[in-house]
Amino acid sequence: MLVEASAPGKCILFGEHAVVFGQPAVAVAIEQRISVSIRPSVDEHWRLEGHRLDAKKHPHLNTLRHRLWPTKAGAPPLSIHIHGDIPRASGLGSSAALSVAACAALRVARGRWMTESRDGEQSWAEGYASTIDDTDAYSTFDEEQAGLRPSTYDNRTHQIHGAEALDVDECAVLGHAVEAAAQGGRASPMDASTCSHGGIVMLSDVVEHGAEHLYQRQLEMSDGRRTWQLHDLGMPVGGEDLFLVIGNTGVHAPTAAQVAKVAEAIQLEPERMKEIETIGTIARRGIAALKRGDYEAVGRAMTENQIMLRGLGVSCPELDALVRAAAPSSLGAKLTGAGGGGCMVALTRDPKTTSEAIELAGGRALVSQFGNDGVRVETMVSIPIWSPDS
Ligand code: PMV
Numbered sequence: 001m002l003v004e005a006s007a008p009g010k011c012i013l014f015g016e017h018a019v020v021f022g023q024p025a026v027a028v029a030i031e032q033r034i035s036v037s038i039r040p041s042v043d044e045h046w047r048l049e050g051h052r053l054d055a056k057k058h059p060h061l062n063t064l065r066h067r068l069w070p071t072k073a074g075a076p077p078l079s080i081h082i083h084g085d086i087p088r089a090s091g092l093g094s095s096a097a098l099s100v101a102a103c104a105a106l107r108v109a110r111g112r113w114m115t116e117s118r119d120g121e122q123s124w125a126e127g128y129a130s131t132i133d134d135t136d137a138y139s140t141f142d143e144e145q146a147g148l149r150p151s152t153y154d155n156r157t158h159q160i161h162g163a164e165a166l167d168v169d170e171c172a173v174l175g176h177a178v179e180a181a182a183q184g185g186r187a188s189p190m191d192a193s194t195c196s197h198g199g200i201v202m203l204s205d206v207v208e209h210g211a212e213h214l215y216q217r218q219l220e221m222s223d224g225r226r227t228w229q230l231h232d233l234g235m236p237v238g239g240e241d242l243f244l245v246i247g248n249t250g251v252h253a254p255t256a257a258q259v260a261k262v263a264e265a266i267q268l269e270p271e272r273m274k275e276i277e278t279i280g281t282i283a284r285r286g287i288a289a290l291k292r293g294d295y296e297a298v299g300r301a302m303t304e305n306q307i308m309l310r311g312l313g314v315s316c317p318e319l320d321a322l323v324r325a326a327a328p329s330s331l332g333a334k335l336t337g338a339g340g341g342g343c344m345v346a347l348t349r350d351p352k353t354t355s356e357a358i359e360l361a362g363g364r365a366l367v368s369q370f371g372n373d374g375v376r377v378e379t380m381v382s383i384p385i386w387s388p389d390s
Helices: 059-068 094-110 168-182 190-197 255-268 270-292 295-312 317-329 351-360
Strands: 002-014 025-040 078-084 112-116 122-124 158-160 200-204 212-221 224-232 243-248 332-336 343-348 364-369 376-381
Touching: 002 094, 002 190, 002 270, 002 295, 002 332, 002 343, 025 094, 025 190, 025 243, 025 270, 025 364, 025 376, 059 094, 059 168, 078 094, 094 168, 094 190, 094 376, 168 190, 168 212, 190 200, 190 212, 190 224, 243 317, 243 351, 255 270, 270 295, 295 317, 295 332, 295 343, 317 332, 317 343, 317 351, 343 351, 351 364
Parallel strands: none
Antiparallel strands: 002 025, 002 376, 025 078, 025 200, 112 122, 112 158, 200 224, 212 224, 243 343, 243 364, 332 343
């Protein structure tokens, strides 16, 4: 009995920091992925890489098992293995990719009960989705239930198995919920949605025109409720010869401190909100260019975005050095994510030259194309691993 699922990392093409103030931001799924495999544990303990699962060290996995794996209802403890090539804690969405892949593996391992109405319409008897009001992925609740919805569960008619049971929206909503739980109640849904859906995802606080609206996400935070609208930007036209080269500075800078720095700068000088609005304007221009396949204009928007981010004080000498090194061989380059360290990204038709330049300037380069899959099932052997009352 074994299930393995994987999810991609992400980088932000436009709009980081300004998105915190409601401007649009665009994230792209990258080629680098994380895989999570699960099988029944050899004893009565949850295990990670053979060791006892430490809930404090692995809050994402721990929250997820409470959401999806009703141990008290008889689901056996599991043994988890993780592997992948997304560097950790560098703004590339490794924790969201882990959460989304683990969510997929757990769902596939248990299948999904369905109900059928009198007119033959099928719906879920268990699970989490943007369209279902009577489950809450975000708050803790009775572990015994873990994803069962008694109202519909009592009317279950048949079970679906394997990849058919997997749902991208469910992985995105649970991925966001466990990120929020692990980050003290604060997390934007950008990472979880991009790692789950793949491709290119746009996030804004309003429904934007010219992109497919996926769903709305809401999260209750200590200072009020935040609402985000997520959109699918589709595949960019004619982007086959284009590459993203990500340069990792290796410098660690926590996102929360970077976000606080921007908030403070604006509190001190409220007129600097103009800079946030300018980033929003640049992002919208970049999005329009992406949609018509004008990559020279996409690159220009990235470079302009970087100038604004530097002005806001969220770049750093190491990021500036990598951006400068990448510039001659690329269409545009900027920091990606929270800044202050972490990674930059360059859009290029010559990934070899751009990667070499980044490495020479002291960075670690990763190359990715556009158009990467979101969450997917890699392996299934003897499923379901466990099924309630089956
Ligand atoms: O460093 P990352 O990839 O988690 O990105 C942070 C993006 C910010 O806009 C700076 C913060 C946010 O919550 O959107």
